[in-house]
Structure formats: C-alpha cells, structure tokens
Amino acid sequence: MKLIRKQFDSLKPHFEKGGKWEKFYYAYEAFDTFVFSPNTVNEVKGSQIRDAIDLKRLMMTVIIAMVPCLLFGIWNVGHQHFLAIGNPGAAPGDKIWVGLVQVVPIIIVSYAVGLGVEFIFATIRRHPVNEGYLVTGMLIPLVMPPDIPLWQVALATIFAVIIGKEAFGGTGMNVLNVALTARAFLYFAYPSDISGDVWTYLGDATPVAGFSGATPLSIGAASLTTGENVVSSLNQFGAGWADGIFSFSNLFFGAMPGCIGETSVLMCLIGALILIVTGVGSWKIIVSVFAGTYLAGLGMNMIGANEFMLMPAAYHLVIGGLAFGAVFMATDPVTASQTETGKWIYGFMIGVLSVIIRVFNPAYPEGVMLAILLMNVFAPLIDYYVVRANKKRRLQRATV
Amino acid sequence: MGKFIRIKKGFNINLAGKAAPKVSSLEHADTFAIKPTDFNGMYLPKVLVKEGDTVKAGTPIYHDKRHSNVVHVAPISGEVVEVKRGEKRKLLEIRILADKQVEHINFKKYSVSEIANLSADDAQKAMLEAGVWPNIIQRPFGIIADPASKPKAIHISAFDTHPLAPDYSVIFKGQDQYFQTGLDVLKKFTSGSVNVNVHTTSEISSVFSQAQGVELNKFSGPHPAGCVGVQIHHIDPVNKGDVVWTVNPFGVIQIGKLFLNGVHDASRTIALVGSEVKEPQYYKTYTGASIKNLIEGRLTNDHVRIISGNVLTGTSVGKDGYVGCFDNYVTVIPEGDYYEFLGWIAPTAKKVSFHRAFGLLSFLAPNKEHKVDSNTHGEPRAFVQTGVFERVTPMDILPTYLLKSIMAEDIDEMEELGIYEVVEEDLALCEFVDVSKHNVQQIVRQGIELLQNS
Numbered sequence: 001m002k003l004i005r006k007q008f009d010s011l012k013p014h015f016e017k018g019g020k021w022e023k024f025y026y027a028y029e030a031f032d033t034f035v036f037s038p039n040t041v042n043e044v045k046g047s048q049i050r051d052a053i054d055l056k057r058l059m060m061t062v063i064i065a066m067v068p069c070l071l072f073g074i075w076n077v078g079h080q081h082f083l084a085i086g087n088p089g090a091a092p093g094d095k096i097w098v099g100l101v102q103v104v105p106i107i108i109v110s111y112a113v114g115l116g117v118e119f120i121f122a123t124i125r126r127h128p129v130n131e132g133y134l135v136t137g138m139l140i141p142l143v144m145p146p147d148i149p150l151w152q153v154a155l156a157t158i159f160a161v162i163i164g165k166e167a168f169g170g171t172g173m174n175v176l177n178v179a180l181t182a183r184a185f186l187y188f189a190y191p192s193d194i195s196g197d198v199w200t201y202l203g204d205a206t207p208v209a210g211f212s213g214a215t216p217l218s219i220g221a222a223s224l225t226t227g228e229n230v231v232s233s234l235n236q237f238g239a240g241w242a243d244g245i246f247s248f249s250n251l252f253f254g255a256m257p258g259c260i261g262e263t264s265v266l267m268c269l270i271g272a273l274i275l276i277v278t279g280v281g282s283w284k285i286i287v288s289v290f291a292g293t294y295l296a297g298l299g300m301n302m303i304g305a306n307e308f309m310l311m312p313a314a315y316h317l318v319i320g321g322l323a324f325g326a327v328f329m330a331t332d333p334v335t336a337s338q339t340e341t342g343k344w345i346y347g348f349m350i351g352v353l354s355v356i357i358r359v360f361n362p363a364y365p366e367g368v369m370l371a372i373l374l375m376n377v378f379a380p381l382i383d384y385y386v387v388r389a390n391k392k393r394r395l396q397r398a399t400v
Numbered sequence: 401m402g403k404f405i406r407i408k409k410g411f412n413i414n415l416a417g418k419a420a421p422k423v424s425s426l427e428h429a430d431t432f433a434i435k436p437t438d439f440n441g442m443y444l445p446k447v448l449v450k451e452g453d454t455v456k457a458g459t460p461i462y463h464d465k466r467h468s469n470v471v472h473v474a475p476i477s478g479e480v481v482e483v484k485r486g487e488k489r490k491l492l493e494i495r496i497l498a499d500k501q502v503e504h505i506n507f508k509k510y511s512v513s514e515i516a517n518l519s520a521d522d523a524q525k526a527m528l529e530a531g532v533w534p535n536i537i538q539r540p541f542g543i544i545a546d547p548a549s550k551p552k553a554i555h556i557s558a559f560d561t562h563p564l565a566p567d568y569s570v571i572f573k574g575q576d577q578y579f580q581t582g583l584d585v586l587k588k589f590t591s592g593s594v595n596v597n598v599h600t601t602s603e604i605s606s607v608f609s610q611a612q613g614v615e616l617n618k619f620s621g622p623h624p625a626g627c628v629g630v631q632i633h634h635i636d637p638v639n640k641g642d643v644v645w646t647v648n649p650f651g652v653i654q655i656g657k658l659f660l661n662g663v664h665d666a667s668r669t670i671a672l673v674g675s676e677v678k679e680p681q682y683y684k685t686y687t688g689a690s691i692k693n694l695i696e697g698r699l700t701n702d703h704v705r706i707i708s709g710n711v712l713t714g715t716s717v718g719k720d721g722y723v724g725c726f727d728n729y730v731t732v733i734p735e736g737d738y739y740e741f742l743g744w745i746a747p748t749a750k751k752v753s754f755h756r757a758f759g760l761l762s763f764l765a766p767n768k769e770h771k772v773d774s775n776t777h778g779e780p781r782a783f784v785q786t787g788v789f790e791r792v793t794p795m796d797i798l799p800t801y802l803l804k805s806i807m808a809e810d811i812d813e814m815e816e817l818g819i820y821e822v823v824e825e826d827l828a829l830c831e832f833v834d835v836s837k838h839n840v841q842q843i844v845r846q847g848i849e850l851l852q853n854s
Contacts, residue, residue, distance in 0.1 A: 058757055
C-alpha cells in the first residue's frame with residue numbers, strides 16, 4: 001500500500017498548480033481518490049466529523065444491486081440463443097459463455113466511452129470527475145438488446161453523457177435520466193436495431209422452425225388488430241421450440257427474450273431489496289410505480305374496450321421493462337422528484353403513464369422508458385408544488 | 401403547564417470518551433481569553449484596554465461599534481497580555497494573565513423582593529453594565545440580542561443532545577437559586593412565555609424541574625432535540641418579523657449571580673471529553689480557559705484535533721487556543737489526515753454512518769461507542785442523494801431547497817423556506833450525513849448574513 005501511495009505522492013506535484021500537467025489535475029484526482037480515500041480533514045469551524053459515506057460508496061451500492069440482473073442477463077442471453085437455434089439442452093457453461101461474449105464488450109464500450117467523455121469534460125471545465133457514471137455505465141448495457149452493434153452503444157453513450165448530462169452542468173444537474181437518454185437516442189435514431197426481432201441473439205445460426213422474435217409487449221400490441229385474448233396468446237406462444245416461455249411464472253422469472261438485464265422481475269426485486277435496505281433507492285418511488293401500474297391496469301380492465309385493455313393488470317407488472325425501470329431508472333435521485341411527497345406522485349404517474357402508452361400507443365409498446373423520461377421532465381414541477389405547500393404552511397402560521 | 405413534544409427524526413452519534421461524573425479543580429495561574437469570534441454578526445469590535453492594563457472580573461474589554469452599550473467584560477482579574485489580531489487586523493482574542501485570586505468589580509446587589517419590583521429598564525441597565533447581556537441570543541440570525549428588541553418569548557434549552565455532551569445535572573449542580581433568579585429577571589423582558597425545555601429520558605436536574613413561573617416543556621427523541629431552534633419550531637415558531645430570545649442555562653445562572661451577588665461571575669464547570677482523553681471528566685474553571693492548561697498530561701497522544709464545543713458545531717482551536725464562551729466542553733478526537741487504501745469501498749463496522757450503504761455496518765451495533773476522526777471521508781460533490789436531510793431535520797423545513805436558495809442568493813425564496821427559524825446548529829446533522837460533503841453550516845450562515853445585510 002505504502003508503495004502505491006508513494007507513487008501517487010511523487011506524481012501529485014506535477015498535477016498541482018504550477019506543475020507541468022496542471023491541466024489534468026482532475027483526471028489525476030479521480031484516480032487518486034479512487035485508490036485512496038483522500039486525507040482531507042474537516043474545516044476549523046462546523047462539523048468536525050463526517051459520515052463515512054461518500055458518493056463513490058453510494059454509487060457502488062447501486063451497482064451491487066444491479067449485479068443479480070447482470071448475471072442473470074448474461075446467462076439468459078446464452079439461454080435464449082440456444083432456445084432459438086433448437087438446442088435448449090446446451091450446457092449452462094456454454095450459455096454463460098455465449099452471454100459473456102455478447103455482453104462484456106457492450107459493458108466495456110459503455111464504460112470506456114462514457115468515462116472518456118467524463119474525463120475530457122472534467123479536464124476542460126475544471127471540475128472533479130463525478131461518480132455518477134459508475135452507475136450509468138452499467139445501466140446502459142442492461143437496457144440494450146444483446147445484438148446491438150457496439151458503435152451504436154458508443155454513439156448513444158456519447159450523446160447521453162454530453163447532451164443528457166454535461167450540457168446541464170454534470171451529475172446532479174441533469175434533467176433526464178442519462179441511461180434512458182442513451183436508449184431513447186437509439187430508439188429514435190436507429191429504430192430497426194432496437195425494436196422488432198432484436199431481442200434474441202442468433203449469431204450466424206439459423207433459428208429453429210417456428211421461432212419468432214416477438215415479445216409479450218408486441219403480442220399485446222398485436223391483439224389490438226387480431227382481437228385475440230392476450231393471455232391465451234402469451235400461453236400458446238413458443239409452442240414447439242420454447243413451451244410456456246411467456247407463461248406468467250416465466251415472465252416473472254425472466255428466462256425470455258428482451259434487453260440484457262431487464263427480463264427478470266425476480267432479479268429486479270432482489271435489486272430493489274438491496275436498494276431499499278441500504279436506503280440508497282427510494283422505496284416510495286419503487287412502490288408507487290408498481291402501484292400506479294397495477295391500478296392503471298385495473299382501470300383499463302374496467303374500460304375493457306379491446307383485448308390489450310382486458311389483459312389482467314398483474315401482467316403489466318411482469319412484461320417489458322417495467323420492473324427494471326421502477327427499481328433502477330425511476331429511483332435515480334437526481335432526475336426523480338426530490339421531495340418526499342413528490343416521490344409518491346412521481347412514481348405513481350410513471351406507472352399510470354407506462355400502461356397508457358403501452359395500451360394506447362401500439363407503435364411503441366414499451367411505455368416505461370417514455371413514461372420515466374416524461375416524468376423526469378415533470379418532476380421539478382411536482383416538487384414546485386410540494387415546496388409551495390410548505391411555504392404556504394409557514395405563511396399561514398404567521399398570519400393566524 | 402408546558403408541552404410534551406416527541407421528536408422522531410434525528411440521529412444520535414455515539415462517540416467514545418464520555419465524561420465520568422467527577423469534578424476536579426484546575427490550576428488557575430494561567431491565561432484566559434475572550435473572543436469576539438464567538439459571536440455572530442459582530443460588526444467591528446473596539447478594544448477598550450491596552451496590553452499591560454490590569455483588569456478585574458467585570459472590567460469592559462471591548463464592545464461592538466454598532467452596539468456600544470453591549471460591553472464584553474473580563475471573566476477574571478489579571479493583566480492584559482496580548483491583543484491578538486488576524487488578517488486585516490481582525491480582532492481574534494484578548495488574552496488575560498489571571499491573578500491567583502479573582503478580584504471582582506462590585507455591582508449593585510439586589511434582594512429577592514427588590515428583584516421582584518425591578519423594572520425591565522433597570523434590569524437591562526444592570527445586565528449591560530456588568531457584561532452579562534451577551535448571554536442573550538436572538539432569533540432570527542443567532543446574534544446578540546438587540547437591547548431595544550421586545551421578544552415574543554424566551555427559550556432555554558436545559559439539555560444538550562450533541563455527541564459527548566456533558567450532563568447538565570453535574571455542571572449546574574447546586575445553582576437552583578441563581579437559575580431561578582435569572583428566570584425572574586428574564587421574565588421582565590417579554591409579555592410572552594419563558595420556556596425551559598427538558599428531556600424526558602435523562603434525569604431532570606432539580607435546577608430545572610423546580611423552576612417557577614415558566615413553561616416547562618418536555619421533549620423526547622434523538623439529537624437535534626436539544627437544539628433550541630428545533631424546540632422553538634415545535635413550541636412557537638419564529639415567523640418573519642418575530643424576535644425570540646434564547647439563553648443557555650449558564651447564561652441564566654450568570655444573570656442570577658449578578659443580581660444576587662453583585663458580581664460578574666464567570667466560574668463554570670466544563671468537561672474534557674473524547675476518545676483521545678485519558679480520563680474524561682469535569683473541571684472547575686472560568687469562561688475562556690486556555691486549552692493548554694486543560695489538556696496538559698491528560699491526552700493519550702499528540703496527533704489530535706481539539707474542539708471547543710462538540711463535534712458537530714464546534715471550532716477546532718488547537719493546543720494554544722481557548723474555550724469558547726458558549727461552550728461547556730472540549731472534545732478531543734484523532735486528526736484524520738491520512739490516506740486510506742480503497743477506503744470508499746472497504747466494509748467496516750468501525751466508521752459511524754447514518755446510512756446503511758454497502759459495507760457500512762455500524763448500524764448493526766447501535767450502542768457501540770465509536771472513535772471518529774476528523775477525516776472528511778470523501779470529496780465535495782453536487783447534491784445527488786435526496787431525502788436524507790429530511791430524515792435528520794425534525795422541522796417542517798426542506799433543507800435541500802433552503803440550502804439551494806441560499807446558494808442562489810435568492811432572499812425571497814430563503815424567507816419563504818424558513819431561514820428565520822434556523823441557525824447553524826439546527827442543520828448541523830445535515831452536514832454530518834451529507835453524501836456530497838457540503839459545508840451546510842457555512843451555507844446557513846452565509847444565508848443569514850445575506851438576509852441581515854439586505
């Protein structure tokens with residue numbers, strides 16, 4: 001340890017004011033503080049001791065909460081690959097290998113490009129490198145299709161970090177969730193690569209007879225034209241090559257096609273548990289997103305104008321990326337509502353909007369992404385009214 | 401009848417080095433200091449003595465140019481040895497080499513019945529003359545009360561919930577009569593109530609429980625229940641245009657002693673606490689005692705931070721410093737100027753944390769006494785995490801929004817969000833728990849000063 005510290009200490013003067021690499025101080029600082037907690041002490045006046053937490057540890061906790069989704073996703077990418085090519089009995093090791101080969105490069109590209117942009121901005125604008133990207137860099141791969149071209153990952157990351165975050169002043173100032181901005185960018189810029197039959201990695205192999213790349217959401221959307229019952233369509237799907245793949249229990253478990261990390265509700269709930277127990281993610285938001293979705297689903301059942309509306313409300317909770325969005329995207333503290341009352345409203349509206357977009361807008365059946373981005377925009381407005389209520393209480397007290 | 405108020409939000413930081421209930425005497429052949437920097441909102445202190453002058457306990461030493469009737473007096477008798485100034489000749493402290501025996505200036509003594517018939521104006525005159533007036537702090541702003549102001553109420557917090565706070569039943573033992581007299585005098589200044597606020601769980605000293613003619617309010621719950629700002633918020637909040645006064649028990653007793661004994665009596669019991677103190681206990685001394693005299697031979701090592709006051713709101717004064725005039729204790733903790741390999745991720749149960757984020761296990765043993773150093777445990781960042789400040793602020797105030805409005809220097813917004821109700825100590829826990837390591841208390845003071853000067 002002392003040896004490494006010595007290396008840092010000998011390098012440090014070069015980066016400090018007057019040193020030859022002065023410009024790159026914040027890049028250096030990022031590395032130094034990553035390896036060693038800094039030796040800074042508290043000010044002469046004020047709090048003389050500080051909580052052991054810092055932003056790095058906070059962000060690390062979120063990453064750890066994502067690990068179950070990531071590991072499951074890696075296995076699932078391989079699993080779906082072998083299902084689609086008619087070899088469901090392939091060894092688990094093979095499945096994981098195929099998954100690793102697909103997923104790891106996406107993660108590397110996401111982190112390398114994103115952190116690269118962060119370091120460049122930190123150097124140019126002379127502010128410390130913020131830890132926010134530790135989480136964003138993992139979120140982006142998890143909401144990508146397994147077959148996404150790497151250059152698109154890179155492009156989306158650059159777009160998201162620059163336009164979604166740095167343009168607003170960096171972590172803590174951004175309005176939109178950065179990872180969802182990346183995904184939305186791809187969706188609107190390269191729709192053919194992120195919708196339709198992209199959710200299963202096939203490689204060069206030919207798919208098995210009867211294979212279809214449909215997802216539960218596209219089946220739901222299709223019911224609007226075919227008029228078939230959604231639940232029976234889901235249950236019948238996959239007959240012959242993947243029986244019961246869209247049964248309710250498997251939708252919950254998540255061994256089905258989809259984005260790398262979002263298919264398993266179970267894994268998302270494990271992540272949610274970690275976030276809630278550690279207090280890092282707001283349980284109010286997570287609970288209210290699920291509640292909003294379920295209640296909106298029930299509302300749709302009551303209207304019941306078409307088959308998609310009639311789909312049991314519980315299905316809305318397990319199809320698509322709702323659980324992942326609720327747990328990892330909606331809870332981003334910077335872009336969510338920042339008042340405690342506001343968090344209930346914000347989460348609930350995400351749930352409601354997700355269902356509305358799904359049911360009424362079959363052109364883009366995945367409603368969660370747009371619902372969260374939309375509510376990101378509205379979160380400051382919600383907070384504005386919550387804060388105003390606080391001010392009003394104070395004013396009333398004064399006049400009584 | 402007073403109120404009963406249950407405080408739910410907050411956090412007790414359980415530190416090692418609590419004082420044992422033992423009181424010793426200190427050698428007094430030493431220097432004492434009075435520090436204008438102990439007071440907020442001091443405009444320009446004008447020194448009234450020269451180096452080499454001899455003074456008695458009660459001799460005026462300086463006053464603020466804007467409030468020349470509010471004099472600050474010598475706590476003990478002796479010789480003025482140094483008028484210490486800092487940058488731009490800012491007055492830092494005036495050091496007095498103490499006599500062996502304290503000589504007092506004799507002010508007028510009053511009998512109990514005389515005190516009862518005393519007018520507020522006469523009482524004020526006596527208090528200003530003898531230098532006990534600066535014990536009265538007014539809200540908003542947390543500055544020395546303007547003698548011309550009429551407070552809507554007076555609040556006295558009779559317990560301290562800060563980490564390692566001394567036991568008031570030890571440091572104010574036997575002062576019942578003086579405390580009561582102080583209250584009787586203070587009552588003359590307000591048409592509203594005089595509130596003495598006590599805590600339910602600890603044993604309430606008879607000094608406070610026997611107090612007559614006041615509202616005795618009971619509080620329960622964790623820190624910051626002991627902060628008088630939090631108490632005022634629950635009893636009778638400060639609105640725009642209101643003025644309330646706060647006095648700490650030492651100040652009330654000092655006022656009582658002035659009227660009963662006719663002297664400016666600065667003798668007090670202070671505690672020396674903290675993990676780096678060999679035997680934490682109480683000492684009898686006077687206001688403005690020198691740290692050197694207090695710590696000599698009583699610390700376990702040299703690499704320490706010596707704090708006048710507590711670890712949340714105190715001031716690091718160093719080995720050559722002096723105890724602040726509002727502080728009942730000196731806390732000594734390890735200085736945290738070390739690097740820690742992967743310190744941001746290594747799991748540990750040793751570090752105290754309000755959070756339960758990855759690897760921070762101190763919540764598993766809530767009663768364990770911790771040794772905490774002065775390291776910042778991270779670097780300053782923009783606001784990211786939300787909802788944490790609210791969990792340690794037992795007031796209907798949105799700390800993050802208030803702080804942001806101060807940073808934006810938006811005075812209207814600050815007023816609407818409740819800046820009149822807070823001073824630094826009320827939001828000190830926010831500074832402790834902040835993930836992004838803001839200097840919350842500095843920001844609060846900036847806001848208050850902005851408001852005062854607007």
